[in-house]
Amino acid sequence: MKKRLLSYIENQTAFLNLDALDELFTAKKLAEIFGVKRNTISHYLNQLNDEEKLVKINSRPVYYFHKAAFDQQFFHLKYTNYQSIKEIKEEQPLFEQEKDLFSLLIGYNQSLSRCIEQVKAALFYPEGGLPALITGDSGTGKSFLVKLIYQYCLENELIGENAPFVTINCAQYANNPELLTSNLFGYVKGAFTGAQEDRKGAFEAANNGVLFLDEVHRLNAEGQEKLFTFLDQGVIHRMGETNQSIPINTRIFFATTENLESSFLTTFIRRVPIQIELPSLMERNRTERLELVYSFLLAEYNKIRRPLKVTGQVLTLLTNASFKGNIGELKSSVKVTVANAFSEQKKNDTVKITIYHLPEAILNASNASIQSFVQKDVLFDEHTTLEQLTKNNQPQQQRVLTSFERILTEFQQNNEHLENCEEQLKTEVDRLFDFLLFETDRQQKHETLIYLTQYIRDTFKQMEASYQIRFDGNSVYAMSYYLFQRGNSRWFPEDPQINHLIYQLEQQIEQAYPASFHYVKRILELCQPKLDLEISSMDKIILAIYLKRADWTKEIGIPKAIIVAHGYATASSIANVANRFLNKDIFESFDMSLDVTPQQIAEEILDYTEHNDVSNGLVILVDMGSLKEIYQYFPKQITTPIVIMNNVTTPLAISMGEQLQKDLSLQQMVDQSAQQTPLDWEIVYPETNKIKALITTCLTGIGTATQISHLLEKSLPSSCPLKIFPYEYQLLKDKKQNETIFSMYDCLGIIGTANPHIEGVPYLSLEELISGKESHQLSEWLLDVMEAEENKRFNENLIRNFSLEKVIDSVTILDTEKVMREVDLFMRDLEQIADITINNAKRVALYVHVSCLIERLIRNMPIDTYEGYEQLYQCQSKTLEQIKMAFSVIEKDYSVKIPDSEIAYIFDVLFENLDETTADEEF
Numbered sequence: 001m002k003k004r005l006l007s008y009i010e011n012q013t014a015f016l017n018l019d020a021l022d023e024l025f026t027a028k029k030l031a032e033i034f035g036v037k038r039n040t041i042s043h044y045l046n047q048l049n050d051e052e053k054l055v056k057i058n059s060r061p062v063y064y065f066h067k068a069a070f071d072q073q074f075f076h077l078k079y080t081n082y083q084s085i086k087e088i089k090e091e092q093p094l095f096e097q098e099k100d101l102f103s104l105l106i107g108y109n110q111s112l113s114r115c116i117e118q119v120k121a122a123l124f125y126p127e128g129g130l131p132a133l134i135t136g137d138s139g140t141g142k143s144f145l146v147k148l149i150y151q152y153c154l155e156n157e158l159i160g161e162n163a164p165f166v167t168i169n170c171a172q173y174a175n176n177p178e179l180l181t182s183n184l185f186g187y188v189k190g191a192f193t194g195a196q197e198d199r200k201g202a203f204e205a206a207n208n209g210v211l212f213l214d215e216v217h218r219l220n221a222e223g224q225e226k227l228f229t230f231l232d233q234g235v236i237h238r239m240g241e242t243n244q245s246i247p248i249n250t251r252i253f254f255a256t257t258e259n260l261e262s263s264f265l266t267t268f269i270r271r272v273p274i275q276i277e278l279p280s281l282m283e284r285n286r287t288e289r290l291e292l293v294y295s296f297l298l299a300e301y302n303k304i305r306r307p308l309k310v311t312g313q314v315l316t317l318l319t320n321a322s323f324k325g326n327i328g329e330l331k332s333s334v335k336v337t338v339a340n341a342f343s344e345q346k347k348n349d350t351v352k353i354t355i356y357h358l359p360e361a362i363l364n365a366s367n368a369s370i371q372s373f374v375q376k377d378v379l380f381d382e383h384t385t386l387e388q389l390t391k392n393n394q395p396q397q398q399r400v401l402t403s404f405e406r407i408l409t410e411f412q413q414n415n416e417h418l419e420n421c422e423e424q425l426k427t428e429v430d431r432l433f434d435f436l437l438f439e440t441d442r443q444q445k446h447e448t449l450i451y452l453t454q455y456i457r458d459t460f461k462q463m464e465a466s467y468q469i470r471f472d473g474n475s476v477y478a479m480s481y482y483l484f485q486r487g488n489s490r491w492f493p494e495d496p497q498i499n500h501l502i503y504q505l506e507q508q509i510e511q512a513y514p515a516s517f518h519y520v521k522r523i524l525e526l527c528q529p530k531l532d533l534e535i536s537s538m539d540k541i542i543l544a545i546y547l548k549r550a551d552w553t554k555e556i557g558i559p560k561a562i563i564v565a566h567g568y569a570t571a572s573s574i575a576n577v578a579n580r581f582l583n584k585d586i587f588e589s590f591d592m593s594l595d596v597t598p599q600q601i602a603e604e605i606l607d608y609t610e611h612n613d614v615s616n617g618l619v620i621l622v623d624m625g626s627l628k629e630i631y632q633y634f635p636k637q638i639t640t641p642i643v644i645m646n647n648v649t650t651p652l653a654i655s656m657g658e659q660l661q662k663d664l665s666l667q668q669m670v671d672q673s674a675q676q677t678p679l680d681w682e683i684v685y686p687e688t689n690k691i692k693a694l695i696t697t698c699l700t701g702i703g704t705a706t707q708i709s710h711l712l713e714k715s716l717p718s719s720c721p722l723k724i725f726p727y728e729y730q731l732l733k734d735k736k737q738n739e740t741i742f743s744m745y746d747c748l749g750i751i752g753t754a755n756p757h758i759e760g761v762p763y764l765s766l767e768e769l770i771s772g773k774e775s776h777q778l779s780e781w782l783l784d785v786m787e788a789e790e791n792k793r794f795n796e797n798l799i800r801n802f803s804l805e806k807v808i809d810s811v812t813i814l815d816t817e818k819v820m821r822e823v824d825l826f827m828r829d830l831e832q833i834a835d836i837t838i839n840n841a842k843r844v845a846l847y848v849h850v851s852c853l854i855e856r857l858i859r860n861m862p863i864d865t866y867e868g869y870e871q872l873y874q875c876q877s878k879t880l881e882q883i884k885m886a887f888s889v890i891e892k893d894y895s896v897k898i899p900d901s902e903i904a905y906i907f908d909v910l911f912e913n914l915d916e917t918t919a920d921e922e923f
């Protein structure tokens with residue numbers, strides 16, 4: 001009996017649902033099932049619990065389930081006795097905890113993840129949340145989102161149990177704006193003809209609840225004014241009532257399909273700190289669109305309750321079609337499709353849906369996509385779930401997510417110390433890449449994969465050229481497969497605990513493998529715009545661990561060398577012997593027919609330079625004096641120095657081959673060889689029109705040099721032809737002018753954190769540049785490449801971009817672009833009013849300081865007091881008033897009041913010596 005009981009509970013435990021525990025796990029029900037007395041069953045159950053075979057929950061009623069079956073099916077439990085289900089749930093591992101209501105939105109962890117973060121930021125704002133504006137084309141899900149927001153508020157007790165939810169669509173009142181205003185704000189008796197009694201409006205109805213104003217741009221001037229009063233002061237006035245204001249406490253959400261630049265919206269959005277932009281259907285990736293199609297089909301199945309067999313072609317066409325009315329129109333197209341099929345096959349057990357049931361417009365719009373990747377047929381019936389459909393669809397994506405989870409769990413279990421789990425993480429990453437590279441269907445040569453690989457290969461080459469490194473050959477494939485298989489999905493989890501883990505791990509990886517981390521970051525940045533990728537921290541972590549393992553090697557920049565000779569095999573046999581002797585493939589050979597012209601040879605060589613990396617120079621050994629002149633046929637804009645040597649023989653080739661490997665400049669190589677054998681040679685440097693370039697460098701490594709070059713690139717006017725190259729400091733310092741870049745480019749100067757002292761190339765420290773002490777130097781270097789006006793803009797952009805990252809790091813809810821624009825205005829006004837010029841260093845400080853200040857004020861965070869304000873005011877009242885005046889735009893736009901203590905701090909920033917944090921430290 002005891003055995004049978006245990007085995008029965010074991011089988012049932014697999015179906016256990018912690019959220020709705022079945023009666024079946026109680027002594028009472030089990031006694032009924034086994035037809036014995038309840039006491040007998042209780043006795044056995046307790047025995048089994050003592051033996052640690054069953055878990056007991058001492059709630060009312062008491063539940064028992066099978067420990068091992070539970071551990072296997074769900075998660076590992078530490079004990080066999082618990083007081084409540086809640087206690088058990090607390091042991092649930094991080095990644096299996098419940099999803100919140102927003103997970104009902106398709107795309108909640110992909111294209112909508114940022115939107116949901118913003119919604120939560122608005123909702124959890126202290127003292128009743130912040131208003132938010134939701135923008136997006138028709139049918140992108142604005143109303144749907146707000147309905148969920150309301151449910152979410154109820155679930156999280158942000159509003160009371162019976163709190164109201166009021167929706168007003170302003171577009172419905174297009175012909176009667178007064179009616180709209182009265183419906184929103186209410187009116188008092190006599191406010192207009194027909195107003196026979198006082199009446200509440202939507203604002204009052206939504207008090208203590210949620211108010212949703214759709215198509216808000218339709219409000220007329222009066223309505224707008226009333227709305228602004230509410231946003232600024234939290235009160236409304238009914239129509240016809242000017243004296244009495246009614247305080248309203250409602251969580252307000254607005255939506256509009258209108259362009260934000262329109263005149264009403266610009267004044268309006270200044271008062272609405274959070275703007276949430278929903279992507280159009282086409283901006284969502286294919287996986288997400290397919291998920292939407294699945295969910296709508298599933299909903300139709302649930303309505304008609306007849307299995308639906310949908311062909312892959314239908315799924316493909318629905319997924320790829322573009323709809324003006326976005327998700328809303330996709331949803332109704334699915335409805336029409338199912339209705340067409342259903343009415344035709346009313347009597348069939350299964351309704352088969354083929355392309356003939358689709359609305360015609362879809363067929364017309366999607367012709368082009370018929371040949372592309374086609375889905376498999378899907379049967380929707382009582383066993384179908386959305387989760388299973390989407391899971392089946394992307395085993396690789398799932399595999400990537402599983403690795404993410406394992407890595408984070410491992411890291412967490414090792415007390416968040418990378419050094420304790422480095423090996424385990426590497427093994428996990430290796431396993432993931434093995435799976436992605438070798439266990440996925442390689443036959444299916446997906447166009448996207450081919451495109452990805454091609455682009456990533458080019459990016460690697462670009463990286464190799466600028467950093468003088470060489471990546472392991474497999475890295476290109478590994479990276480392409482990874483990005484392809486993980487799909488367009490991005491993984492930005494919401495759980496703060498997981499985000500904390502990711503943040504910690506990313507920081508530690510960056511510290512432990514700085515070079516790999518920087519290369520990965522740079523490669524991803526370069527790929528991002530072309531490949532339409534959303535990069536997450538986990539991508540950087542995984543790829544940095546992988547690249548670290550594959551490791552990259554430093555390329556010794558040796559020039560390419562070729563031998564050109566007349567005759568059937570002259571060149572190739574010399575190259576052959578020399579390469580064998582040198583034990584390395586140094587030379588390539590060009591065997592030429594006897595009647596070839598020098599011009600044809602030149603063309604061959606140019607063709608070679610186009611297909612090979614000759615950025616370290618090219619050495620050409622030729623067999624006839626006349627051929628030495630071939631360079632005349634090279635176009636003027638060759639970009640690499642070329643040495644041409646005459647009378648090639650095997651000893652000459654061997655001697656040159658040896659010199660080539662010594663990491664010397666071309667000139668030094670020739671000089672050395674010439675000491676051994678008399679030589680006839682010519683060196684051709686790129687002539688005129690060399691492209692102008694700046695070099696950035698940093699003592700701490702190429703990562704920072706790249707950041708500096710980024711900063712400069714971003715700040716350059718778009719028309720400027722200047723190139724910027726990040727460089728290893730040590731390399732510049734060791735090789736000096738011999739570094740190839742100086743012969744290939746016209747290097748105007750070096751900007752960085754340490755001077756490599758290169759003769760003839762001026763140096764400017766980043767700190768001097770940012771502080772403005774020496775920014776005129778940069779202007780002088782750039783005289784030839786840009787006009788004075790452009791130069792000025794460059795300097796301003798530089799300071800702005802330099803500050804941007806810090807502002808991004810410092811503010812959480814403000815729109816960074818907007819707040820920076822506001823600070824720009826503040827500084828401009830201040831310069832005018834106080835007749836001062838704010839230097840670069842102070843600009844940087846003000847960008848950050850004022851942005852944080854606004855955020856603190858909006859968030860009602862405590863503001864520091866300023867000691868000695870009175871004394872300061874006595875002697876500096878004029879300047880303090882001027883600063884106050886310059887703040888008026890910010891005060892108006894953000895509806896905040898800048899306290900006197902803050903004005904005093906700004907005074908300090910402007911007129912006291914700045915805290916000497918240097919630009920280098922900031923980097």
Ligand SMILES: Nc1ncnc2c1ncn2[C@@H]1O[C@H](COP(=O)(O)OP(=O)(O)OP(=O)(O)O)[C@@H](O)[C@H]1O
Nearest residue numbers: 105106137138139140141142143144145327328331
């Ligand atoms: N993320 C989503 N996941 C699942 N269904 C969605 C999602 N977004 C929108 N929908 C569905 O799409 C339909 C259209 O959405 P909704 O009416 O909210 O769009 P809207 O932006 O308010 O449109 P309009 O501006 O035309 O009023 C809704 O029926 C909703 O069920």
